[in-house]
Amino acid sequence: MKDIPASWINDVVTPRPADSYKGTFGRVLVIGGNAQFGGAAIMAASGAVYAGAGLVSVATAAVNRTALHARLPEAMIIPDDDPQLLALIPTVDVVAIGPGLGTDERAARLLTQTLAAVAPQQCLIIDGSAITLIAQKHLAVAHARTLWTPHQMEWQRLAGIPISQQTPQTNQAAAANLPGTVIVKSHRTQLFTPTGSYRNPLGTPAMATGGMGDTLVGILAGFVAQFGLNDKTVCAAVYAHSAVAEEVAKRNYVVLPSMLIQALPAYMHQVAEA
Numbered sequence: 001m002k003d004i005p006a007s008w009i010n011d012v013v014t015p016r017p018a019d020s021y022k023g024t025f026g027r028v029l030v031i032g033g034n035a036q037f038g039g040a041a042i043m044a045a046s047g048a049v050y051a052g053a054g055l056v057s058v059a060t061a062a063v064n065r066t067a068l069h070a071r072l073p074e075a076m077i078i079p080d081d082d083p084q085l086l087a088l089i090p091t092v093d094v095v096a097i098g099p100g101l102g103t104d105e106r107a108a109r110l111l112t113q114t115l116a117a118v119a120p121q122q123c124l125i126i127d128g129s130a131i132t133l134i135a136q137k138h139l140a141v142a143h144a145r146t147l148w149t150p151h152q153m154e155w156q157r158l159a160g161i162p163i164s165q166q167t168p169q170t171n172q173a174a175a176a177n178l179p180g181t182v183i184v185k186s187h188r189t190q191l192f193t194p195t196g197s198y199r200n201p202l203g204t205p206a207m208a209t210g211g212m213g214d215t216l217v218g219i220l221a222g223f224v225a226q227f228g229l230n231d232k233t234v235c236a237a238v239y240a241h242s243a244v245a246e247e248v249a250k251r252n253y254v255v256l257p258s259m260l261i262q263a264l265p266a267y268m269h270q271v272a273e274a
């Protein structure tokens, strides 16, 4: 397992072409946020918008509409029980499901519908409650372009490896049984792609606050939407999330997701101009 090279973020985040428009930078759909966890969907969508995704939509419980619009007017919203959602899914580049989704029957239905509707060329990010549901209900996922983002407890549920036995070796063996890339989040996150394994050398305990993983989902979605799905882009997104947090933590005891999101465009500018 090798550390993500510091140079990769510079390879990925480069100046934008002059003859571009919002369509150049991809479409993201975040599916999540029940009545209890609406903030998770807002943080994920914000991560995608502030990372530079061209267009971001959120399918969430209707009760979250006002809060989402007030916090993030750049995002479009569709109630998660709207039949039009199934027609929206094939129109995006990245579908990210799970932040704040919950694990009730309504959430399970949304998840199975989404898994069935995603097309092979689309990137699917599976996070949070969606991972817990897949583990609980033994749902089959065969989508090759999947990014899994479990924290250690979600990984225990999904892979069956107790947290105390999660090593690069055991994690790699379990990741090989899943399609796509697995990002096992911890204070030093590990990534297992079909072709390599990487460790994130960055991150700070100032990041240990609710919503930090939801934010990573958005940044991953924004990076993949703009820069394409490959190991370098995925590693760069994980690296950028922690690099921005380390920067903000130089002046702050705790880094809230909203602080990280706010600081992200300046960090990407600095990287692109370097």
Ligand SMILES: NC(=O)C1=CN([C@@H]2O[C@H](COP(=O)(O)OP(=O)(O)OC[C@H]3O[C@@H](n4cnc5c(N)ncnc54)[C@H](O)[C@@H]3O)[C@@H](O)[C@H]2O)[C@@H](O)CC1
Binding pocket: 036, 037, 038, 039, 040, 041, 098, 099, 100, 101, 102, 128, 129, 130, 132, 151, 152, 153, 154, 163, 185, 186, 210, 211, 212, 213, 214
């Ligand atoms: N403001 C919001 O709306 C928030 C919503 N959230 C959503 O809440 C749902 C439940 O997720 P949770 O992760 O809170 O609950 P989970 O029950 O899935 O996981 C938390 C449990 O895992 C244990 N754990 C062990 N190692 C861990 C590690 N390295 N990192 C994290 N947990 C570890 C914790 O002690 C705890 O018992 C998800 O859909 C998530 O997206 C959370 O992101 C928190 C913020």
Ligand SMILES: Nc1ncnc2c1ncn2[C@@H]1O[C@H](COP(=O)(O)OP(=O)(O)O)[C@@H](O)[C@H]1O
Binding pocket: 128, 150, 151, 185, 186, 187, 188, 189, 202, 203, 204, 205, 206, 207, 208, 209, 210, 211, 212, 213, 214, 215, 216
């Ligand atoms: N002590 C720490 N050091 C470095 N990174 C951390 C630390 N604690 C949490 N993180 C990062 O914060 C994120 C937490 O994700 P997760 O537990 O899914 O949060 P949530 O579901 O509340 O949004 C992960 O990216 C993890 O790597």
Ligand SMILES: [Mg+2]
Binding pocket: 127, 128, 151, 213, 214
């Ligand atoms: Mg999480």
